[in-house]
Amino acid sequence: MTALEQPAGPHLQAGEKAASEERWLEALDSFGKACAIDPSSCAAFQGLSVAHHRLGHPEEAWEAAVHAWKLDPSDPDSEPNLRDLASEQGREAELERVLSGDRPGSSADLCSAGEAAVEAGRIPEAVLDFLEAIDADPSGSRAWGGIGIACFRNGWATASRAFFEMAIRLDPSDEDSVLNWTDASSQALSTDQIDRALESMGVSPALRSKAVSSKGP
Numbered sequence: 001m002t003a004l005e006q007p008a009g010p011h012l013q014a015g016e017k018a019a020s021e022e023r024w025l026e027a028l029d030s031f032g033k034a035c036a037i038d039p040s041s042c043a044a045f046q047g048l049s050v051a052h053h054r055l056g057h058p059e060e061a062w063e064a065a066v067h068a069w070k071l072d073p074s075d076p077d078s079e080p081n082l083r084d085l086a087s088e089q090g091r092e093a094e095l096e097r098v099l100s101g102d103r104p105g106s107s108a109d110l111c112s113a114g115e116a117a118v119e120a121g122r123i124p125e126a127v128l129d130f131l132e133a134i135d136a137d138p139s140g141s142r143a144w145g146g147i148g149i150a151c152f153r154n155g156w157a158t159a160s161r162a163f164f165e166m167a168i169r170l171d172p173s174d175e176d177s178v179l180n181w182t183d184a185s186s187q188a189l190s191t192d193q194i195d196r197a198l199e200s201m202g203v204s205p206a207l208r209s210k211a212v213s214s215k216g217p
Contacts, residue, residue: 008038015047027051035124039131042072058089063125066098107137114146126150141171152184160184172202182211
């Protein structure tokens with residue numbers, strides 16, 4: 001299956017068309033959506049990097065190019081794009097660290113990188129960081145909660161609820177995930193439904209009470 005036949009294909013195709021016509025804001029939006037739908041797409045992150053570069057966003061362009069290379073080092077465009085950016089931005093030393101594999105590898109490091117990306121508004125990159133953190137430690141609630149936040153920030157309430165729920169089931173005392181799940185569920189569930197759902201996840205009465213109170217009337 002080619003990149004354009006993947007679920008993110010329509011957004012990838014729209015991004016490539018916009019880029020060919022130098023409509024870079026539209027290209028950025030389309031490639032960003034493609035990255036969010038398919039965080040494993042090297043082509044989507046390459047396109048995102050080019051769009052950021054053309055819009056004068058050097059840090060974002062670099063991060064996206066690094067992600068593209070990590071996703072598929074054998075892709076013929078991955079390393080040349082990365083080297084061009086490194087040369088232009090004076091990142092030669094950083095480039096060598098990336099190419100040698102010297103990168104955060106622990107779940108905690110990857111979660112920290114994901115959280116920084118969320119705060120900077122780089123949601124597709126955050127999603128990839130949290131997915132890698134989950135691969136490193138599937139039992140860690142922090143990564144599941146982090147990807148829930150990334151989805152919620154992107155307007156995907158249903159997906160965020162699923163990730164927050166996974167975080168809660170792994171650690172029912174994870175207050176942030178409990179409150180975030182409640183916030184994401186506030187439009188879909190009543191107060192009683194929220195309380196019962198949290199109880200089924202093993203959340204303590206005190207924390208359930210705090211979560212229900214945060215929902216309001």
